[in-house]
Amino acid sequence: MAVLVKLLLNNFLSTEDINNMSKLKYQTMTQKELRDYVLTHREDVEAFHAYVDKLNAEGNWVEMAPVESMEELENNPELIQHFRDSSDSELH
Secondary structure (H helix, E strand, C coil): CHHHHHHHHHHHCCHHHHHHHHHHHHHHCCHHHHHHHHHHCCCCHHHHHHHHHHHHHHCCCCCCCCCCCHHHHHCCHHHHHHHHHHHHHHHC
16 A cells, blocks of 8 residues: 555655655654654665664763673663663653
8 A cells, every 4th residue: 555655646746755755754753653663664764864863863872882791781780770761761
């Protein structure tokens, strides 16, 4: 069905128009909605780029030095707390 709609739209809209519509759709999604979309539509490169752009814009990246083992990871309580907090907020 989506392919049929895209074929029909191609007859009336330019490729640039269609790309702009997709970008607008991605911009209206929350970070979680866009993440879920990207995970279920892995072939959609534009969605992936929109997701990375949203991550950069919202600035909620966690930076840390590379770890060599689980022990090193477990010795970083701030990082563990960050993941716990973000998991809790996704559940609510």
